[in-house]
Amino acid sequence: MSSLSWDNLKYSLQPWIRTAVEAMGFETMTPVQASTIPHFCANKDVVVNSYTGSGKTISFVIPVLERLIKECGYKGNENSGDDIDKKMKPLPRGQFHTLIVAPTRELSNQISKVFEKFIEFYPYNNDIKTLLLVGGDSKQSVQEDVQLFLDTNASILIGTPGRVLDFLSSSKVSCKACGCVVLDEADRLLDVSFIKDVESILSFLPKQRRTGLFSATIDSAGMNIFKTGMRNPIKINVKPSVNNNGSKTSKPSSLAISYIVLKPELKLKALLTLLFKYKYKKVIVYFPTCQAVTYFYSMIQHILQILRENGGDDSVQPPDDLKFFSLHGKLSTNSRVKTLRQFEETLLKCCLLTTDVAARGIDIPDVDLVVQMDPPTDTDIFLHRCGRTGRANNSGRAIFMLNEGREEDYIPFLAVKNIEVEELENFTIDENLYDLESIHSWILQDRSRFDESVKTYVGFIKYYSRHSASSIFRLQSMDYINLAKLHGLIRLPKMPEITKYLDITMNVSNRQLMENGGWLIANPVNMNKYAYSDRQREKKRLKELQELSAVRDKNKLKRELKKKNLAWSNKTETKEKKLERKQKLSIKRKAIEERIKLEETKVQEYNDDDEVDWKDLIQAKKRQKNSNNNSEVQGTFDDL
Numbered sequence: 001m002s003s004l005s006w007d008n009l010k011y012s013l014q015p016w017i018r019t020a021v022e023a024m025g026f027e028t029m030t031p032v033q034a035s036t037i038p039h040f041c042a043n044k045d046v047v048v049n050s051y052t053g054s055g056k057t058i059s060f061v062i063p064v065l066e067r068l069i070k071e072c073g074y075k076g077n078e079n080s081g082d083d084i085d086k087k088m089k090p091l092p093r094g095q096f097h098t099l100i101v102a103p104t105r106e107l108s109n110q111i112s113k114v115f116e117k118f119i120e121f122y123p124y125n126n127d128i129k130t131l132l133l134v135g136g137d138s139k140q141s142v143q144e145d146v147q148l149f150l151d152t153n154a155s156i157l158i159g160t161p162g163r164v165l166d167f168l169s170s171s172k173v174s175c176k177a178c179g180c181v182v183l184d185e186a187d188r189l190l191d192v193s194f195i196k197d198v199e200s201i202l203s204f205l206p207k208q209r210r211t212g213l214f215s216a217t218i219d220s221a222g223m224n225i226f227k228t229g230m231r232n233p234i235k236i237n238v239k240p241s242v243n244n245n246g247s248k249t250s251k252p253s254s255l256a257i258s259y260i261v262l263k264p265e266l267k268l269k270a271l272l273t274l275l276f277k278y279k280y281k282k283v284i285v286y287f288p289t290c291q292a293v294t295y296f297y298s299m300i301q302h303i304l305q306i307l308r309e310n311g312g313d314d315s316v317q318p319p320d321d322l323k324f325f326s327l328h329g330k331l332s333t334n335s336r337v338k339t340l341r342q343f344e345e346t347l348l349k350c351c352l353l354t355t356d357v358a359a360r361g362i363d364i365p366d367v368d369l370v371v372q373m374d375p376p377t378d379t380d381i382f383l384h385r386c387g388r389t390g391r392a393n394n395s396g397r398a399i400f401m402l403n404e405g406r407e408e409d410y411i412p413f414l415a416v417k418n419i420e421v422e423e424l425e426n427f428t429i430d431e432n433l434y435d436l437e438s439i440h441s442w443i444l445q446d447r448s449r450f451d452e453s454v455k456t457y458v459g460f461i462k463y464y465s466r467h468s469a470s471s472i473f474r475l476q477s478m479d480y481i482n483l484a485k486l487h488g489l490i491r492l493p494k495m496p497e498i499t500k501y502l503d504i505t506m507n508v509s510n511r512q513l514m515e516n517g518g519w520l521i522a523n524p525v526n527m528n529k530y531a532y533s534d535r536q537r538e539k540k541r542l543k544e545l546q547e548l549s550a551v552r553d554k555n556k557l558k559r560e561l562k563k564k565n566l567a568w569s570n571k572t573e574t575k576e577k578k579l580e581r582k583q584k585l586s587i588k589r590k591a592i593e594e595r596i597k598l599e600e601t602k603v604q605e606y607n608d609d610d611e612v613d614w615k616d617l618i619q620a621k622k623r624q625k626n627s628n629n630n631s632e633v634q635g636t637f638d639d640l
């Protein structure tokens, strides 16, 4: 579409930036770039809402570089007659020009790479330097970050909230020259988990600066966007093109979202069928918890080993080149970055098992399938997860699994949010891929696997209880025994939720199960003899066992045993209660914001697809008047 030609951008770019854009193969702008770059390059704060994979990163990277060149005396405009050897005016030591904050280390790292790609085209000797502030590794302390900053004179800082805050708190860092701040995935940065840090970060920065907020779900930030101290911001809202039947949609047309309804115990078999039988090359699979990623990763390795050793029917053979990776927030930064790089670079058929740590912002263009083992607790995340495929007009498929029964209500729930989904057609799960007994034997080989299976199972139940769509995802409707089969549990853990469930659904087999101590295998195991394969761990366990058997005082023994056997849910109670409180607070906050938003909409009735002057909106709210600052977005990404 000719209006998206870079020549038509309503701002004149530095020639080297233009060269960079062309060299990277970006023949035309995306709509969000066409709409955002001119405003953010000029003296405007921006609030940008644009769907996943629509090119938001470059829509702030270019303005940041443009502003930096102008405001810090970097040479840039080749036509200005600047002498290449003329001394530039660098920022004084200890000062920086731009701060970019992103919620995860992976995303910060990715943004810094995009900057680096552009900077390679900067034609002068006085390099523009960036500095990554992500923490999480003992290798590099904040002091070392500060020293690196002083040594390199970095003018663009990119990092996660915690580490950025620590960095800015150093007396050696001055924020005086900071002229621009960007919050990428701003709704996440402004939610309960980050807002305090973000507010503190912003309080360090000069008031006379430009602010840019970017996300595919910015509306979820509600009124919190005003906590960023923006001045007269422009709202840019880019929607994907309307779908075939002309109705609104929240996803790009290059992305197809499908679902599978099944019994929980079949989920892993469904995933493996998708991976073994279909031609998807690069797949991301979302699990609910870090524990689940680790546990199912090792269970899959075990299944692959059995399948490869046994040969057998061709239809159930995993492809030879299929490689699995695992990534979650409890791993070190180094290993997270390394795994993501390997996943990105491998030419083999590969599958990344991960959590929501890789749900937002991650850009790996050739991911052709995203699988969600369960819907996320927050609907916004659903779109972010799906959006890891079908990016930049490349086609992609996202598949999510729903347990039979009440969870099927999630489909109309998504429709209300303009998220179109369809049932996955002609898909048959290969139920013979592996049998439950082989998983049980694997667990019985090592007590640590038993511990992991129980932790993962309990973690899932806790996760489930935190769903924001709690009328659909109800603990009372959960099939706990079938879920236990998915996890390969040999025994049901003691949890009030499960006891309640077994009480309610008391049928003959459940009664037997309860009388049988919750064992899900034919021959209960003698727990005293159930050993860890790790020698040290086993030694420790045996020692503790011996100490317990030496306790003569019956009451003391009872107390000790109680401590050891406390219901899993109670053990983690304080941590869980904290999280629950946070969750409740967040839901309450969202409800209040929704109400305020609704009131505002009534007052202003502004058009979603237009740019809106937010300061005017506030004034309009006060005066109960309509805002009149409207202009059209320049096109849709599908036109590229």
Ligand SMILES: Nc1ncnc2c1ncn2[C@@H]1O[C@H](COP(=O)(O)OP(=O)(O)OP(=O)(O)O)[C@@H](O)[C@H]1O
Pocket (backbone or CB within 6 Å): 025, 026, 027, 028, 029, 030, 033, 050, 051, 052, 053, 054, 055, 056, 057, 058, 215, 216, 360, 361, 362, 363, 365, 387, 388, 391, 392
């Ligand atoms: N003008 C362009 N033409 C073609 N491709 C582009 C253009 N601009 C960006 N891209 C590519 O589009 C992909 C998605 O860009 P980006 O990661 O910025 O999306 P996003 O809108 O931030 O998505 P998300 O909300 O998921 O983070 C990247 O691979 C990027 O290289």
